[in-house]
Amino acid sequence: MTSLKGIPAAPGVAMGKALFFDSEAVSVPRRPITPEQVSAEVLRFEEGLIKTRHQILGIQKKVSEELGQEHAEILNAHLLVLEDQSLREEIIQGLKAHLLNVEAIFNDVIRRHLRAFSKTEDEYLRERTADIEDVRKRVLRNLLGQQSDTLAHLEESVIIVARDLSPSETAQMHRSHVLAFVTDIGGRTSHTAIMAKSLEIPAVVGLEVATKRIQKGDFLIVDGTRGEVIIDPDPPTVKRYEVEQRRHQEVNRQLLQLKDLAAETLDRHTVVLSANIELPDEVPSVIAHGAAGIGLFRTEFLYLNRGDFPTEEEQFQAYKTVVEQLKPHPVIIRTMDLGGDKFLSPLRLPSEMNPFMGWRAIRFSLARPDIFRIQLRAVLRASVAGNLKLMYPMISGVEELRRANEILTEVEQEMTREGIPFNKDLEVGAMIEVPSAAMTCDLLAPEVDFFSIGTNDLIQYALAVDRVNEKIAYLYEPTHPAILRLVKRIIDTGHAANIWVGMCGEMAGEPVLSLLLLGMGLDEFSTSPVQLPIIKQVIRSVEQSFAQSVAEQVLKLRTGKEVEAFLLASLKQVAPVLVE
Numbered sequence: 001m002t003s004l005k006g007i008p009a010a011p012g013v014a015m016g017k018a019l020f021f022d023s024e025a026v027s028v029p030r031r032p033i034t035p036e037q038v039s040a041e042v043l044r045f046e047e048g049l050i051k052t053r054h055q056i057l058g059i060q061k062k063v064s065e066e067l068g069q070e071h072a073e074i075l076n077a078h079l080l081v082l083e084d085q086s087l088r089e090e091i092i093q094g095l096k097a098h099l100l101n102v103e104a105i106f107n108d109v110i111r112r113h114l115r116a117f118s119k120t121e122d123e124y125l126r127e128r129t130a131d132i133e134d135v136r137k138r139v140l141r142n143l144l145g146q147q148s149d150t151l152a153h154l155e156e157s158v159i160i161v162a163r164d165l166s167p168s169e170t171a172q173m174h175r176s177h178v179l180a181f182v183t184d185i186g187g188r189t190s191h192t193a194i195m196a197k198s199l200e201i202p203a204v205v206g207l208e209v210a211t212k213r214i215q216k217g218d219f220l221i222v223d224g225t226r227g228e229v230i231i232d233p234d235p236p237t238v239k240r241y242e243v244e245q246r247r248h249q250e251v252n253r254q255l256l257q258l259k260d261l262a263a264e265t266l267d268r269h270t271v272v273l274s275a276n277i278e279l280p281d282e283v284p285s286v287i288a289h290g291a292a293g294i295g296l297f298r299t300e301f302l303y304l305n306r307g308d309f310p311t312e313e314e315q316f317q318a319y320k321t322v323v324e325q326l327k328p329h330p331v332i333i334r335t336m337d338l339g340g341d342k343f344l345s346p347l348r349l350p351s352e353m354n355p356f357m358g359w360r361a362i363r364f365s366l367a368r369p370d371i372f373r374i375q376l377r378a379v380l381r382a383s384v385a386g387n388l389k390l391m392y393p394m395i396s397g398v399e400e401l402r403r404a405n406e407i408l409t410e411v412e413q414e415m416t417r418e419g420i421p422f423n424k425d426l427e428v429g430a431m432i433e434v435p436s437a438a439m440t441c442d443l444l445a446p447e448v449d450f451f452s453i454g455t456n457d458l459i460q461y462a463l464a465v466d467r468v469n470e471k472i473a474y475l476y477e478p479t480h481p482a483i484l485r486l487v488k489r490i491i492d493t494g495h496a497a498n499i500w501v502g503m504c505g506e507m508a509g510e511p512v513l514s515l516l517l518l519g520m521g522l523d524e525f526s527t528s529p530v531q532l533p534i535i536k537q538v539i540r541s542v543e544q545s546f547a548q549s550v551a552e553q554v555l556k557l558r559t560g561k562e563v564e565a566f567l568l569a570s571l572k573q574v575a576p577v578l579v580e
């Protein structure tokens with residue numbers, strides 16, 4: 001029995017067999033063939049190439065339409081590899097000489113070239129290795145009839161072990177056989193972790209050595225609450241965790257009984273508890289956990305795991321169904337936050353050195369108003385279906401906010417001309433998640449109807465700690481005095497300008513921080529549906545004046561650790577069952 005310690009990403013306990021997942025790997029079978037079968041293998045190879053060529057041309061067309069010709073040209077290198085006559089000759093010669101299936105021959109030949117390319121002094125050729133590697137996998141998958149989205153089609157219940165998982169791969173686990181997952185890299189507020197929470201799949205990330213220490217088929221216990229993974233546990237440990245699993249389920253069952261009760265303090269101060277979602281399918285869980293609306297709909301997930309952009313109609317349908325189901329509660333639709341750790345998987349955007357500080361969120365939308373307008377039209381159309389609000393991600397200053405609002409006004413005018421109905425009093429808010437926005441929120445407030453604090457990013461930018469990097473996860477401190485000051489400033493400034501202030505970062509779902517946020521006067525807490533009953537329990541256990549005094553005292557402390565210890569002790573005082 002060995003135990004590994006990582007970063008708790010999504011709560012709950014799961015037990016099961018380990019299955020390794022590597023989105024990149026393609027295993028290549030080797031089987032002998034007879035000389036008579038050579039021509040059939042050549043034919044199969046030709047068909048595989050044609051299929052691959054069609055796929056690449058299709059992607060190229062979409063990239064060109066949606067991102068511009070210069071991005072599409074990146075794929076020319078792929079086409080050149082497919083059209084290379086000498087490579088074809090080499091494969092045919094290889095088939096005749098070695099009498100092996102074409103996948104094996106193709107793989108050997110390409111690998112040989114890759115090795116030669118990676119050693120060359122010529123930088124251009126060295127850079128082509130990634131393109132050739134991509135073509136190798138595409139051709140092999142086509143020859144083998146494989147799909148790359150295996151996570152969605154697992155045959156039995158397993159625990160996924162991976163070096164890393166992208167948020168879009170995690171999204172594929174929806175309704176699949178994944179009991180839990182563990183990864184070597186990643187952080188607490190990575191979108192992979194957030195997605196796991198939404199799907200209610202226990203997860204531990206940032207284990208560093210999981211893929212080295214765990215063997216395929218090992219029996220594992222994943223404790224997503226504590227961030228622990230136990231390999232090959234002894235029977236008493238299994239028993240202990242079975243008890244733990246039942247306790248977890250029992251606590252959740254009891255908390256769910258709070259579902260229909262108000263989110264109010266003992267002295268009747270009410271806050272709004274709403275949920276964060278990534279996909280429309282999560283709405284039943286939102287309702288089951290008693291949310292008073294959706295405080296963050298991460299619409300970019302509609303854009304992932306596909307080769308094109310969702311159409312206006314498709315987006316309209318998605319927004320409309322969510323809004324209708326939540327009616328009369330509000331649904332805050334955030335415009336797409338692509339970039340950072342959420343990439344348009346099949347479209348090859350140029351890679352960036354610092355994607356979180358790069359072409360992301362509102363920056364992408366403002367650079368591509370054609371794509372942005374389609375989303376705004378869909379949102380506006382859905383605005384008459386219920387209580388819909390709109391919000392922009394990653395606003396860094398007044399100019400950006402004004403530009404986004406200008407485009408929104410243009411789209412509204414266009415729709416008025418077309419006679420398409422929309423809510424003319426649509427509430428529009430800004431996420432405050434960039435330190436420059438936090439510092440100038442007094443200038444932003446007059447231009448919006450509300451603020452929603454995105455602490456996941458605010459913390460990473462303010463503390464200079466990459467939210468997906470496990471090596472520096474210890475520095476990612478929501479309780480750092482700098483963060484508390486920023487949050488207080490945003491809440492106070494919003495209130496002074498008569499707008500409400502919510503929080504949709506993971507901080508809003510941490511029971512230990514609830515007293516503090518309540519005491520600071522936060523109006524809305526938006527988090528993963530599973531966390532909502534716990535937060536409600538904290539809120540219902542205190543008087544607001546107690547929370548205010550906690551906030552006052554905490555603001556005088558000097559380190560994140562001191563703040564955390566103080567908050568934990570305060571929580572223990574009011575809701576001991578929530579503190580183990």
Ligand code: PEP
Binds near residue numbers: 457
């Ligand atoms: C945040 O940054 O806190 C936030 C809610 O947005 P996201 O996690 O999608 O970046």
Ligand code: MG
Binds near residue numbers: 393433454456457
């Ligand atoms: Mg964010």
